[in-house]
Amino acid sequence: MKINENDVDKAISSLTSAYMAKTKRSRELFEYAQRVLPGGATYHIRYFSPYPLYMSKAKGSKIWDVDGNEYDDYWMGHGAHILGHAPDFVVEAVNEVSRSGTHLGFENEYAVRYAELLTRVIPNAEMVRFCNSGTEANMYAVRLARAYTKRRYIVKIEGGWHGSLDQLHVALTPPFHGAESLGILEEFIKYTIAVPYNDLDKLENTLRNFDVAAILIEPVPGSGGCIEPEPNYLKEVRRLADAYGALLIFDEVITGFRLALGGAQEYFNVKADLVVLGKIVGGGYPGAGAFAGPSEYMELLNHLKYPNPRQRVFHGGTFTGNTISMVAGYTTIKYLYENRHLYDEFNYRWSSTAKKLDEVCQEFNRICWITSVGSMIGIHFTSSKPRNIAEAYMNRLSEKIYKALHMYMIVNGIVYMTANMPHLMPSIVHTEEQAKRLVATFTQFLSYITNYVKMSTS
Ligand SMILES: Cc1ncc(COP(=O)(O)O)c(C=O)c1O
Numbered sequence: 001m002k003i004n005e006n007d008v009d010k011a012i013s014s015l016t017s018a019y020m021a022k023t024k025r026s027r028e029l030f031e032y033a034q035r036v037l038p039g040g041a042t043y044h045i046r047y048f049s050p051y052p053l054y055m056s057k058a059k060g061s062k063i064w065d066v067d068g069n070e071y072d073d074y075w076m077g078h079g080a081h082i083l084g085h086a087p088d089f090v091v092e093a094v095n096e097v098s099r100s101g102t103h104l105g106f107e108n109e110y111a112v113r114y115a116e117l118l119t120r121v122i123p124n125a126e127m128v129r130f131c132n133s134g135t136e137a138n139m140y141a142v143r144l145a146r147a148y149t150k151r152r153y154i155v156k157i158e159g160g161w162h163g164s165l166d167q168l169h170v171a172l173t174p175p176f177h178g179a180e181s182l183g184i185l186e187e188f189i190k191y192t193i194a195v196p197y198n199d200l201d202k203l204e205n206t207l208r209n210f211d212v213a214a215i216l217i218e219p220v221p222g223s224g225g226c227i228e229p230e231p232n233y234l235k236e237v238r239r240l241a242d243a244y245g246a247l248l249i250f251d252e253v254i255t256g257f258r259l260a261l262g263g264a265q266e267y268f269n270v271k272a273d274l275v276v277l278g279k280i281v282g283g284g285y286p287g288a289g290a291f292a293g294p295s296e297y298m299e300l301l302n303h304l305k306y307p308n309p310r311q312r313v314f315h316g317g318t319f320t321g322n323t324i325s326m327v328a329g330y331t332t333i334k335y336l337y338e339n340r341h342l343y344d345e346f347n348y349r350w351s352s353t354a355k356k357l358d359e360v361c362q363e364f365n366r367i368c369w370i371t372s373v374g375s376m377i378g379i380h381f382t383s384s385k386p387r388n389i390a391e392a393y394m395n396r397l398s399e400k401i402y403k404a405l406h407m408y409m410i411v412n413g414i415v416y417m418t419a420n421m422p423h424l425m426p427s428i429v430h431t432e433e434q435a436k437r438l439v440a441t442f443t444q445f446l447s448y449i450t451n452y453v454k455m456s457t458s
Pocket residue numbers: 078132133134135136138161162163164218222223251252253254278279288
């Protein structure tokens with residue numbers, strides 16, 4: 001099928017006019033922001049044309065922009081808010097602790113309690129260290145894997161996102177080759193190899209030919225479009241890691257506490273050697289990161305056992321284990337621990353919503369495909385259902401239709417990100433009614449765009 005991009009352009013321009021009519025204050029802010037923030041934004045993925053939404057408040061499953069428009073939020077702070085925005089009991093716990101100091105800079109009981117809770121809920125995690133972001137946590141996990149195995153190479157997935165650490169900021173978008181930023185030297189990335197998701201042959205070939213310290217993988221690639229692992233893929237990745245003596249690192253920055261309380265390890269019943277956490281682990285507050293694993297690996301960080309810094313792995317930082325992140329995270333995860341049953345309904349609601357969205361794609365001549373695992377939902381306008389991130393980019397019927405959908409949803413009160421790769425991450429407090437609204441609005445969009453746009457089968 002081919003989509004006439006000129007027609008999509010017309011749809012986008014009509015939708016953009018509607019967007020601009022309701023977001024005047026965002027436009028003003030953008031104009032000013034460009035003078036003081038490069039590109040008018042603090043993170044380019046939040047930008048979309050003609051200008052991004054500037055948000056002012058959020059509660060539960062809703063978010064409001066500076067013009068007072070209300071949206072159902074499917075971005076949820078980059079997926080950090082599993083219990084919705086600002087749950088009262090978490091905010092109260094944080095306010096309470098911050099009255100006794102915002103950052104003590106010493107060891108504190110909250111970090112001990114939180115680490116203990118995490119070792120109870122995360123499979124295979126006997127010990128934990130806290131960091132300030134998913135990027136940092138990946139950095140330390142990779143360092144630890146290299147130290148433990150005394151090997152050099154890291155295998156990652158093409159399109160897999162692990163944060164902007166130099167050595168991992170590689171092979172993110174087509175053609176999936178090399179560093180994706182200026183300033184990253186070839187020398188920094190020469191020990192990073194990317195292979196396609198769901199491709200065991202390429203993975204095994206790499207493991208056979210290089211001294212691989214670790215396979216670093218998002219069990220379900222999130223920003224790559226919530227691609228589904230094929231049956232047994234993750235189990236086979238585990239087997240291959242063992243067979244070739246590499247550690248398996250699950251980057252569970254998105255999947256952690258989302259697919260199940262114990263994350264993807266629990267959901268797929270596959271154990272990782274090291275688990276990287278971010279987003280939800282911070283209870284919706286900044287400073288969200290941790291890595292965890294069996295003491296056999298984690299003890300390499302032990303300064304008592306290895307007083308000589310050259311014989312241990314360094315980890316640390318000013319805000320590590322700060323009381324705000326610890327209390328926010330602990331309060332959130334403890335609630336989920338005590339209400340584990342919530343995951344059944346949560347996963348059921350969003351997997352059945354994903355199924356309905358996919359049925360709508362089917363009704364509209366397979367102009368699109370939905371990929372999903374639990375509450376992670378990807379929308380793809382591709383010629384077939386993508387089995388890896390490269391296919392999600394390279395088999396597109398149209399680039400512009402993504403933008404048209406994004407604008408249409410915003411104009412109709414639904415936000416998700418990104419405009420270029422929709423990956424929706426609802427929270428536990430999103431309701432059935434909102435799920436229905438999502439399906440209805442998506443259906444209306446397909447009807448709108450297929451009326452607007454000429455499609456030919458060739
Ligand atoms: C799977 C994954 N890993 C790592 C990161 C980086 O985390 P942070 O942005 O907290 O550094 C992200 C962020 O989106 C992510 O999705």
